Amino acid sequence: MNFWEKMEKMDRRWVYLMVGLSVILPFIFPLDLPISITPEAQSVFDEVEKIPDGSTVMLVFDYYPSTIAECEPMAIAALHHFFRKNCKVITLSNIPLGGPSMAEAVTRDMAEKYNKVYGVDFVNLGYKYGYVAVLSGMGQSIKSIFPTDNSGTPLEELPLMTNVPNYDSVAFIFEIADNATADYWVSIVYAQYGVPMVCGTTAVSAPKYYSFVASGQFKGLLGGMKGAAEYEQLVGHNAAAVTGMSAQSLVHLLIIFLVILGNISFFLGRKGHKKELV
Amino acid sequence: MQNLTKQLKTTVLYGIILQKILTSSAFAQTNDSIFRVDRINALILVVVFSTTILLYTRWARQGKPLFLRKIPGLDAVEEAVGRATEMGRPVLFVPGIAELDEIETIAGISILGRVAKITAQYETPLNVPVRYPLVLAAGQEVVEQAYIEAGKKDLYDKDTVRYVAGEQFAFTATVNGYMMRERPATNIYMGAFFAESLLLAETGNAAGSIQIAGTARPEQLPFFIAACDYTLMGEELYAASAYLSKEPVMTGGLKGQDFIKILITICILLGVILVMFGFGKEFISLFQSV
Amino acid sequence: MRTTVPVLIAFISGIVLVVSFFFRKGTWLGDLEQEFTVWLTIVGGFTLLLGVVSITRVNWTAVKRKKEGWKYKILTLIAIFAMAIPSVLSPDWSPLFGRAEGSIYDWLFQYQMSPMMATMFATLAFYIASAAFRAFRARSLEATLLLVTATLIMLWRIPMGEWFLNLFPGDIPYLLNTYIMGGINMAVQRGIIIGAALGAASMSLRIILGIERTYMGKG
Numbered sequence: 001m002n003f004w005e006k007m008e009k010m011d012r013r014w015v016y017l018m019v020g021l022s023v024i025l026p027f028i029f030p031l032d033l034p035i036s037i038t039p040e041a042q043s044v045f046d047e048v049e050k051i052p053d054g055s056t057v058m059l060v061f062d063y064y065p066s067t068i069a070e071c072e073p074m075a076i077a078a079l080h081h082f083f084r085k086n087c088k089v090i091t092l093s094n095i096p097l098g099g100p101s102m103a104e105a106v107t108r109d110m111a112e113k114y115n116k117v118y119g120v121d122f123v124n125l126g127y128k129y130g131y132v133a134v135l136s137g138m139g140q141s142i143k144s145i146f147p148t149d150n151s152g153t154p155l156e157e158l159p160l161m162t163n164v165p166n167y168d169s170v171a172f173i174f175e176i177a178d179n180a181t182a183d184y185w186v187s188i189v190y191a192q193y194g195v196p197m198v199c200g201t202t203a204v205s206a207p208k209y210y211s212f213v214a215s216g217q218f219k220g221l222l223g224g225m226k227g228a229a230e231y232e233q234l235v236g237h238n239a240a241a242v243t244g245m246s247a248q249s250l251v252h253l254l255i256i257f258l259v260i261l262g263n264i265s266f267f268l269g270r271k272g273h274k275k276e277l278v
Numbered sequence: 279m280q281n282l283t284k285q286l287k288t289t290v291l292y293g294i295i296l297q298k299i300l301t302s303s304a305f306a307q308t309n310d311s312i313f314r315v316d317r318i319n320a321l322i323l324v325v326v327f328s329t330t331i332l333l334y335t336r337w338a339r340q341g342k343p344l345f346l347r348k349i350p351g352l353d354a355v356e357e358a359v360g361r362a363t364e365m366g367r368p369v370l371f372v373p374g375i376a377e378l379d380e381i382e383t384i385a386g387i388s389i390l391g392r393v394a395k396i397t398a399q400y401e402t403p404l405n406v407p408v409r410y411p412l413v414l415a416a417g418q419e420v421v422e423q424a425y426i427e428a429g430k431k432d433l434y435d436k437d438t439v440r441y442v443a444g445e446q447f448a449f450t451a452t453v454n455g456y457m458m459r460e461r462p463a464t465n466i467y468m469g470a471f472f473a474e475s476l477l478l479a480e481t482g483n484a485a486g487s488i489q490i491a492g493t494a495r496p497e498q499l500p501f502f503i504a505a506c507d508y509t510l511m512g513e514e515l516y517a518a519s520a521y522l523s524k525e526p527v528m529t530g531g532l533k534g535q536d537f538i539k540i541l542i543t544i545c546i547l548l549g550v551i552l553v554m555f556g557f558g559k560e561f562i563s564l565f566q567s568v
Numbered sequence: 569m570r571t572t573v574p575v576l577i578a579f580i581s582g583i584v585l586v587v588s589f590f591f592r593k594g595t596w597l598g599d600l601e602q603e604f605t606v607w608l609t610i611v612g613g614f615t616l617l618l619g620v621v622s623i624t625r626v627n628w629t630a631v632k633r634k635k636e637g638w639k640y641k642i643l644t645l646i647a648i649f650a651m652a653i654p655s656v657l658s659p660d661w662s663p664l665f666g667r668a669e670g671s672i673y674d675w676l677f678q679y680q681m682s683p684m685m686a687t688m689f690a691t692l693a694f695y696i697a698s699a700a701f702r703a704f705r706a707r708s709l710e711a712t713l714l715l716v717t718a719t720l721i722m723l724w725r726i727p728m729g730e731w732f733l734n735l736f737p738g739d740i741p742y743l744l745n746t747y748i749m750g751g752i753n754m755a756v757q758r759g760i761i762i763g764a765a766l767g768a769a770s771m772s773l774r775i776i777l778g779i780e781r782t783y784m785g786k787g
Contacts, residue, residue, distance in 0.1 A: 129608075204473065476692060517767065531771075
């Protein structure tokens with residue numbers, strides 16, 4: 001077995017070690033990297049800018065705690081953007097595990113910074129089982145699907161919700177998802193009720209949603225941590241996503257290096273093996 | 279060229295006339311009308327689609343031969359179960375991680391029935407971890423039925439299909455742990471998968487299992503292709519139960535689906551041409567849903 | 569009977585939802601969809617109980633029979649009930665109950681579950697690197713094209729890579745976004761999405777009409 005053959009059969013734990021170091025090191029020695037803005041992220045910003053100040057909007061926390069690194073910076077930047085425009089924010093989640101809690105924690109934290117009052121400026125509807133049923137049901141009556149908010153307060157007792165019977169009163173939807181619920185927001189809510197919406201999603205899901213952006217079903221798209229970093233820059237609140245880009249940069253470079261190394265090992269190792277056979 | 283332009287104009291004209299008729303006073307949407315005339319395009323599609331599927335199913339029932347192309351991933355299922363039997367190791371089947379209201383999960387459960395029948399015949403242990411209670415109920419029903427049909431009811435264990443965890447990564451960790459401990463000879467992943475696809479497939483690869491995957495999630499396909507031996511892509515997953523059953527009634531539906539696909543392709547091409555000649559707006563409006 | 573009744577329920581539910589779509593809300597037929605979706609959320613809520621019963625039974629049996637790893641199964645059982653029971657008790661009794669900030673549920677969620685989930689997701693980076701190193705080979709023309717495209721896209725998605733790409737003439741990042749992501753990628757995604765949607769619609773129809781019964785273990 002020659003060197004390249006050995007390299008090709010390298011124990012995967014070496015790869016894991018290299019990835020670990022590439023993630024940790026940039027947090028100790030941060031790299032200040034300029035981030036360019038893609039047209040899709042610019043559209044997200046422009047669309048939110050277009051909403052009349054004081055409108056009612058929906059911010060959907062359709063992501064699990066596992067993708068917090070990619071999705072939460074989007075939610076925080078969106079809340080900065082909405083609260084700055086004095087929009088009334090309704091949050092909800094189609095994720096049973098953590099969705100409502102994350103919406104609660106993030107929104108309350110941001111609301112405090114902008115002196116917003118619960119029930120008047122923002123409401124957390126929480127979670128209800130069966131996203132297809134929930135999304136289509138809210139088209140007729142939000143109250144029939146969510147009789148109470150996340151903490152059990154009846155919707156009639158929340159001034160914001162008395163003026164929002166269904167999607168007709170919602171000016172804009174910002175869907176942040178790490179799963180296929182984004183598809184249903186398009187096929188049920190956009191297709192049937194025409195509410196303008198944008199989507200923030202994980203890097204792995206983003207390529208799928210380019211076609212939704214091209215068809216105008218999503219007005220803009222934030223893809224992964226890069227998309228979140230772009231939006232943070234546009235909103236003017238550089239935070240976790242911008243910081244995380246250093247680690248992401250290094251890991252991408254490492255993967256490219258590994259792919260090249262793997263191919264060199266594959267070809268040279270094969271050559272050596274053929275020689276041995278001759 | 280002139281002739282083509284003329285033909286295009288005629289096509290668009292017919293389209294506009296059809297649209298006008300549908301929105302004319304006879305069909306006009308008034309506040310007290312109960313029917314959503316604005317959704318007539320969707321109704322037409324539903325009718326055409328259903329009729330086509332039913333027609334093909336009928337032809338299939340009458341014995342008309344229908345050709346189905348080979349799907350290597352499905353042909354490999356029996357061979358893979360056989361391998362597990364020879365090695366004396368279990369078969370792992372994951373019907374995705376979505377709820378039962380997801381059509382991909384139903385497709386996965388349908389395939390599970392077929393796989394369970396083979397494992398029952400070979401008397402090979404089967405393990406089916408699930409993430410949702412409803413999938414658990416459906417999975418248990420399907421596997422039990424498969425064992426009964428194979429005449430091996432005594433071999434059926436209720437915990438063959440078991441609820442593992444409602445959380446995505448707790449589920450993944452359990453399944454990965456099982457793979458590394460029990461080293462199943464064959465792993466079959468059929469249904470809706472998300473971020474765990476690569477975690478499962480890579481662990482299965484490390485455990486040396488033969489792996490067959492199928493999902494309609496385009497974003498997860500690259501991961502399965504990289505780490506599995508066979509991958510069913512998109513609609514192949516939905517075709518699987520019909521393909522494995524080899525029943526003409528089921529394959530009829532697949533042929534009907536292909537016919538609709540041809541119709542859609544024609545519409546797309548027509549749309550592209552019309553847009554190029556500046557008549558796209560009217561044509562597109564025929565397909566817009568409300 | 570065991571087949572006919574479920575098929576009948578599937579048929580009625582499916583047809584009602586399809587027909588209701590074409591009727592105005594506020595009419596009896598139009599409102600049926602809403603009625604059915606509310607039922608679905610209620611029935612779905614009850615099914616969660618099934619999961620608790622199943623996981624308890626499987627683990628409890630293993631503990632009782634002292635199967636391999638039974639001690640871990642005790643931990644699983646403790647974890648299930650430690651999280652579930654305080655969350656359903658009334659917060660009026662104690663601030664530790666319920667799901668509000670400061671409750672047991674909230675603590676366990678925020679400081680145990682959430683980091684564990686994020687850690688599991690983060691292991692993807694390790695697996696992707698390992699899979700890329702092992703499986704990404706320029707074995708054929710198609711594989712080479714895929715490899716080159718993937719490398720370019722990975723470079724484009726990071727600031728350092730973008731800087732590197734900009735060293736070359738022509739606006740490579742723009743070309744990648746327009747032609748690879750907005751062109752080739754989009755076309756392929758649409759192809760798969762349309763195919764999968766048709767497959768799903770066809771399967772739904774087969775289920776509604778009772779042609780496809782394999783999901784019940786029949787046929």
